[in-house]
Amino acid sequence: MPCDKITSLTNPHVKELVRLRTGGRRKSAGVTIVDGAREILRAMEAGIEFKEFYVCPELLGRDEEEKQVQTRLSGVKVPVFEVTRIVFAKIAYGDRQEGVLGICEPPKRSLTDFKLKSNPLVVIIEHVEKPGNLGAILRTCDGAGVSGVIVCDSKTDLYNPNVIRASVGTIFTINTVQCSNNEALRFLRTKGIKAYAASPQAQTIYTQMNLTGAVAIVLGSEQEGLSDFWDKNADARVKIPMRGHADSLNVSTSAAVLIYEAVRQRDAK
Numbered sequence: 001m002p003c004d005k006i007t008s009l010t011n012p013h014v015k016e017l018v019r020l021r022t023g024g025r026r027k028s029a030g031v032t033i034v035d036g037a038r039e040i041l042r043a044m045e046a047g048i049e050f051k052e053f054y055v056c057p058e059l060l061g062r063d064e065e066e067k068q069v070q071t072r073l074s075g076v077k078v079p080v081f082e083v084t085r086i087v088f089a090k091i092a093y094g095d096r097q098e099g100v101l102g103i104c105e106p107p108k109r110s111l112t113d114f115k116l117k118s119n120p121l122v123v124i125i126e127h128v129e130k131p132g133n134l135g136a137i138l139r140t141c142d143g144a145g146v147s148g149v150i151v152c153d154s155k156t157d158l159y160n161p162n163v164i165r166a167s168v169g170t171i172f173t174i175n176t177v178q179c180s181n182n183e184a185l186r187f188l189r190t191k192g193i194k195a196y197a198a199s200p201q202a203q204t205i206y207t208q209m210n211l212t213g214a215v216a217i218v219l220g221s222e223q224e225g226l227s228d229f230w231d232k233n234a235d236a237r238v239k240i241p242m243r244g245h246a247d248s249l250n251v252s253t254s255a256a257v258l259i260y261e262a263v264r265q266r267d268a269k
Contacts, residue, residue, distance in 0.1 A: 017091040033161040035093040035101040037065040042169030056088035059099025093161040106159035120147035122216040135166020136252035148175030202237035211262035
């Protein structure tokens with residue numbers, strides 16, 4: 001539904017979009033920002049309902065995905081605001097300006113919605129603070145065909161626009177839920193899934209662990225690692241050998257190494 005063109009940086013819609021950059025404002029409004037053509041397309045594919053869109057024709061329509069978004073937006077029933085390039089630079093969330101962003105309510109998912117494949121590979125993430133790392137892990141999980149991702153931290157801003165952008169929208173298409181450590185552990189036990197915790201202090205190198213069964217790879221933050229909870233309750237601990245001065249990899253890199261080792265083992269089975 002086309003609306004009037006927004007040309008002023010003092011427009012109320014522009015001011016509200018700037019306020020939505022803060023997690024507190026997004027939480028109170030119950031919405032998030034989806035910035036980028038691929039991200040919006042994947043959200044739409046997942047059935048996410050948008051409240052409004054902002055489009056800069058000068059920037060949009062350069063590649064196939066952007067053209068697809070233009071086509072999809074021509075048929076939506078929510079407001080579509082055209083904005084100038086200057087206005088879009090003000091409201092865009094990241095440095096990569098593709099000329100389209102949308103506002104939507106984040107999906108509310110729980111472990112009861114968690115649909116597992118047979119012989120599942122699950123990833124559990126605890127206390128990963130940086131949105132870019134969380135988004136990169138989600139993108140890896142999507143690429144590897146992981147059954148789902150469980151985020152064990154109630155304070156994590158799961159649908160932070162930077163998480164959405166770093167995941168290139170796969171946060172909407174992959175099984176992703178947020179719960180407590182206890183809830184995640186009960187879920188694993190109920191489903192017969194083994195928890196393997198990544199730890200620099202582990203004795204077993206990850207390639208020596210059988211990852212072909214129903215497995216959850218558990219990862220913590222780079223700074224603090226995993227909590228005592230997973231140290232005590234994991235079925236086993238594995239490490240990635242480090243040959244230099246650093247004692248660990250970036251968490252998203254560690255996730256990719258461990259996840260694709262599981263994929264390799266399963267493909268070779």
